[in-house]
Amino acid sequence: MxxxxxxxxxxxxxxxxxxxxxxxxxxxxxxxxxxxxxxxxxxxxxxxxxxxxxxxxxxxxxxxxPDAVEEMLGPSLKVAYKDGEPTPAAAAFAKKAGVSLSDLKTVTNAKGEYLGATVTRPGKxxxxxxxxxxxxxxxxxxxxxxxxxxxxxxxxxxxxxxxxxxxxxxxxxxxxxxxxxxxxxxxxxxxxxxxxxxxxxxxxxxxxxxxxAFVLADVAVRRQKIRKALDAVTRTVSGARWREDLELVETVTHLTEWPYVVPGSFETGYLELPEEVLVTVMRDHQKYFAVEDAGGKLAAHFLTVLNIEPDAEGLEIIRTGNERVLSARFNDARFFWEFDQKTTLVNRMENLKHVTFQKDLGSYFAKAERVRKVAAELARLCEERKTDADAAALDQAATIAKTDLTCELVKEFTELQGVVGGLYARAQGLSETVALAVYDQYLPASMEDAVPRTVEGLLLSISDKADTIGGMFGLGLEPTGSKDPFGLRRAANGIVKMLAEAKLPLLLSEIAGLGSEHSATATKVEQFFTERVEFYLKDVKGYAYDVVKAVQAAGADDVPDAVARAQAVTEVRGSEDFAAISAAFKRMKNILTQAREKGENAAWTPDFLVEPAERTLAEQSGRLAAWVEGQRREKQYVEALQTIATLRPHVDAFFDKVMVMAPEERLRAARLGLLNRVLQDFSRIADFSEIVTAG
Amino acid sequence: MPFVANGKEALTFQELLFRLQSFWAERGCVLQQPYDVEVGAGTMSPDTFLRVLGPKPVRIAYAQPSRRPADGRYGENPNRLYKHTQFQVILKPPPADVQEVYLDSLRAIGIDLKKHDLKFEEDNWEWPVGGAWGVGWQMMLDGQEITQFTYFQQCGGLDLEPMCGEITYGLERIAQFLQGVDSIYDIVWAIEPDTGKQTTYGEIRLYEEEQYSTYSFDYADVNKLWEHLNAYEAECLALLDAAKGMPELESLKAQRRFPVLGAYELALKCSHVFNLLDARGAISVTERVGVMARIRTLVVGVAKAYAHQQELTVPTEALPA
Missing domain, CATH: 3.30.70 (Alpha-Beta Plaits)
Incomplete structure (x- = not known):
């Protein structure tokens, strides 16, 4: 060993x-x-x-x-021997197995008698x-x-x-x-x-x-050394902290064999530039860690991770060198910032006519016009449903949202699109509502990311994404398999997340309809949204597969409502009564399906029911249905589900005493009708028959 | 002789060039002069773009003034130039220890690597218009990119065989770095030996930056530029069309004389005119894709014609296996 x-x-x-x-x-x-x-x-x-x-x-x-012993199976005896003499087939097998003819044996299995060999393969x-x-x-x-x-x-x-x-x-x-x-x-x-x-x-x-030899090959050790050095160096500036950045720590860990941390400073005058710009330059372009003061405000310092441990003179050279580079970068950013101010965002609208969004969907100017219409309609719907949205500010934000694409600062730092627009809007005296909406328009960038902070920002982001999705689907450019070149899944996930987390009173079907030019496209987009809701409930919120299926079967057009129902079902599904009801509903569904296949009728004719158990179920379910419907309207889903669970003794008694498929046709139809009615009345929150129950 | 700049010994701009030239000459490079047609980068000189094609080993080095009209800042920005200087080294194939040789070249220009932070950071170079790309690094010295180091994989859409190493030094940045000056224009270009009088980069080049920027941002006649582009393109296309007949030319001599290089210069002219139009803001994003595709047709066409001409006219037995 x-x-x-x-x-x-x-x-x-x-x-x-x-x-x-x-x-x-x-x-x-x-x-x-x-x-x-x-x-x-x-x-x-x-x-x-x-x-x-x-x-x-x-x-x-x-x-x-270790040596391996292997049993090999050869040709059948009939083939291996002719007149008691081994044939060439037998010889070939012996050769293949690496044994002599005399070492071959006979193996009998279900198919007959065969030549066999026990081969010991010596380990290599x-x-x-x-x-x-x-x-x-x-x-x-x-x-x-x-x-x-x-x-x-x-x-x-x-x-x-x-x-x-x-x-x-x-x-x-x-x-x-x-x-x-x-x-x-x-x-x-x-x-x-x-x-x-x-x-x-x-x-x-x-x-x-x-x-x-000055190489730390253990990645965890190197990472730890960097974190400790960042801490130690930052302590030399009173009250300062380095900004946690896990991704950057990983990057510099994999860029160094012998890491060492050096601090540097820049002119405080640069702090007048927006923090977003400064941090982007430091982190994305220079791989420096930003430093903040005790109040969380950016300080005029940075930390750089070296791949060398220099002497005192070298340290000074390296520090000055990095400071000079950063200062030049900041200087560029300031130049772009000032240059961009010469033309306001509002005056850049015309330039958008020359910036193509997609060749068949036209320029960003055309996109802005479409997004404005979607946004206006969404704002109207929100207003109608008692959610305030500043329609005028939203319209202005939608108008100028993409103009920052023509700015030098965005051309230089593309990752700051939207952010720069928001900062410029503020600097150019547009309202804070407009500035925030523009700033947040690309949120959420991922499922972990925050959603826009304001209603106007949410509506702008939703409108923009709905227009992109509707436009691309209209051209037949929907995602296929693992291919999603236009990021449409991410955009749709973003819409679902925004609706869910901001609890907006908007339906996915409305958004799909507004973003699509034709109803056929809207239908496809709606279907696409449905898949994204499933992803959201299952993969993001972690609801069980069957809960998601049950909830979606009762409709998921209203996303926050679907989330609330999934939550309620998850809460009650552990109870014994609920599990029994789920199992009973599954049974009812199966009976009805089979009956339908046989061409049976189901008619809601409670007067034809004869057995006490079935008459009780009809009465009790009718009474409970009205009650549950009231709770459902109030969105008291847990209470509603608990109410449904109280139906259990009546359902149990029904299946105990009553044979649904009675010989008499009219009675049969009445019983099927009863089951149908019960299923319909109690499946509006979730289709319980989808819930997986033990046993 | 190094002079003292900001308290330390440093090379003048021209000494920096001398050192790099002698360093690479001592390692077997032929020193070529800068190419005399406008290019955006040293890679576009035929000494790189065409010599990397085909099996013939090459070691060549040259300084190349490179024009990028959109980067012009009227001489007002201390770090950006309309025209900067690249020092280009082509090693085909690269020696196995090419990274160590590169580090030695930094030592040769006075960089004590123990007193600096040097990192090889991934940077894959690509020139889509030339159907050319490679993988490699940007060399970061104390946070400044000083060199692009590329293993050239394809050119004109053709796989390079053998593969080629390309080292591109940004001379202004390195000089700025060595001399510790905040503005490119303060770089000391030369020192008069008798008097010690310094000549700065600004004295030599500022007027060019001012005038070229003004021309390309404010004066360049957009309509005329489009006419130039169309004319250069048409002539280049005609030559490429004629190049198809190279195998039928009557003699080896006629084949050798077929002006593929002429076609390449016309393609480079198109590229430069395109850059001027771009700086002038005359090309919309939509048009951009289309014009780039047109120039790509020319550049890739030239690369293929050049490779074909080499096959026809360079006796293969003269080449190493």
Whole structure:
């Protein structure tokens, strides 16, 4: 038993690809060793990475495969022997099994008598197996973007392979990949250690040897070192905090082998620029952490994560260098900001005529006109339903919403579209309602993201997305399978989320209708929305599959209402009475379905019912139905469902005493009619027959 | 000889160029002169764009003034230029230790890497109009992008065989960095040995920035530019059409003399005129896609014609296996 170490040395791998490749390599190595019966009980897999390497360390690896005994089945005896003599078929089988003819035996199974052989395959040396199998595993690693570098393009990989280590215990396993033969040497930090090879005598020494060469190969250790250094450096500024940014921490962790943090400052004058712009420049363009004061306001400092530990002089050079770069970037942003103010958003409307939204849907000017109409109608509906919306402000916001696309600042920082429009609207004296609506128009960007803060912002975002979805569906550009080039699913998810979370009194069918030019398109969009509601209830809100199905069967056009019903069903579904009612409703539905298939009639004729149990059910259900309907109108769903559950003794008694399919036709029809009535009356909140019950 | 700028020794702008030239000349590069047609980047010079095609190994380096009209700022912005200078190195195929050689080139221009923070950050270069792309890095030195390092994979829609390494240094940025000046115009370009008198980048180039910006933003005649574009395009297309007849030309000499390079210059002219129209704000987003497709037809057509001409006229036995 030994430890196995594999390391592949590469020219700098893109930071965004490292974590998944590291995990994939570990899985592949573990699967390979497991498949080849090379893993001992209790073996353990650990993986490492830096920009220049991926590595896997496995403890408890066998150096030799155990022998395998295999039973092989050959040709039938009839074919294997002619006149008692072995035929060429028998000889071929013996050869294939690697045994002599005399070692063959007879195997009898259901089909008859066959030639058989017991073959003992001696286990191979682990090194031999790994050397043969490992190259395929390396080649199989997924990379978002590959390259070739060798003559004849024999392989594509993320970046050129520079070295490999494959060590089983102290012995090198002769793995070959991309023209590189594995050995037992690795490389340290490019600058702090230099290009000399570092010998790794045995796998367990890997991490320590690299650390001596200024490489922290353990990602978690590197991440922790960065976080601690960010904390420590920020403490030198009183009251300051670095802005938590998990994504940026990951990026810089995967950009460094030996991280070190340096603080820097910029002129306080730049703080006059909007925080959004400053943070975007620092985070997205320079990979700096922003610093805030005790009150959460941006401070004139930043933190940068280095891939080197410099001396005092170097530290000063690096700090000044980074400060100079940031200052130049901020200067550019200020230039764009001031330049953009020369033409107001309102005066940029004409320019939108030259900016194409989609070739068959026209310019952004045309889109703005359509969005205004949708928004106006949605505002009217809200008003009608006692939800205040400032229609005039919404119309102005919809008019200028896309004008920031013609601004230099957005051309430079595309991720700030909308945000810049909102900031400019405010700076140009438009109302705060308009500014906020424009600012928030692209929200929510994901299911984790917040929704717009104001009704006007919500209505603008919904109108914009509804227009995009309706327009694209009208052109037959709906998403298919995993392909959704225009992000329509995300847009529709956003609409559902906004309706649900802001509890807007708008129906999906209304939104689909307003966003679509033709009714056929609206129908398709509505169907698309229905799928998105299902996704929202199940994947975002976490409601059980059957609850979602039951709720959707009772309609989900009103999203906040569907959410409330799903919540109510989830609350009561655990009760015994409710489970019994669900099971009974399923039974009723089955009876009715079968009856319908046989051409039976169902008629609501309670006077023809004869048995006390069925007459009671008819009376009680009628009484409860009126009660439940009242609670439903008041949206007291939990109470309504509890009321429905009180029907249980009557339903139980009915099925206990009454045979639905009575011989007499009129009675049969009356009983079916009763069941039909009960199902209809009590399925308006959810179709309980969809609820999965035990037993 | 390094002079002292902001308390440290630094190279002048022209010394920076000398150092890079001698560094790469010592590593086997042929030093070429800048190409004399307007280009937006060193990659567009035929010394890169065409030489990377075909099997013949190449090592070449040159400075290339690169014009990007939309980046002009009338000389008022300390960090943006209408015309900047790239130093372009083409290594086909690249040596296995090309990254280390690159680091040595930084040492050669006076950068002590132990006192700086250098990162290889993913940056995949692409020139869709040229059907050209590669993968690589932007080299970040203390937060500043100083070099684009690319493994060139395709050009003119053709796979490169062998693959080609391309290193592009941004000379102004590096000089600014080395000299520690906040404005490009304050870069010391040269020092008179006898008197120590300094000549700045601004003295040499500011008037160009002012006038080129004014021309491309305010004076360039949009209608005339469209006429130029159409005329250059028509002539280029005619040449590309004629290039189809290259195999039927009577002699090897006639084939060698067929002016594919002429067609390429016409395509480059179109590209530059397009950039001027763009700076002038005369191209809508819708038109943009269409015009770029037209220029792509020319550039990719030239690359294919060039590769074909090489096949016809360069004896294969003269090439290494």
């Amino acid at each position: 030994a430890d196995f170490l594999f390391e592949i040395g590469l020219e700098e791998v893109p930071a965004r690809m490292i974590a998944s490749a590291q995990a994939e390599l570990a899985t592949r190595v573990e699967t390979l060793l497991g498949r080849e019966r090379l893993l001992e009980e209790g073996s353990f897999v650990t993986s490492y990475s830096t920009p220049r390497r991926l590595a896997v360390l496995v403890t408890g690896v066998r150096t030799q495969q 040396a682990a090194a031999e197996v790994i050397a043969a199998e490992m190259p395929k595993e390396i080649a199989g690693i997924y990379w978002a973007k590959n390259m070739y570098w060798r003559a004849g393009k024999p392989e594509r990989f993320v970046r050129p392979v520079k070295w490999m280590i494959a060590l089983l215990g102290e012995a090198v396993v002769p793995v070959e990949f991309a023209g590189v033969s594995a050995g037992n040497t690795t490389r340290g930090h490019r600058i702090l250690f230099g290009a000399d090879a570092i010998t790794i005598a045995r796998p367990s020494e890997y991490l320590a040897a690299l650390e001596k």
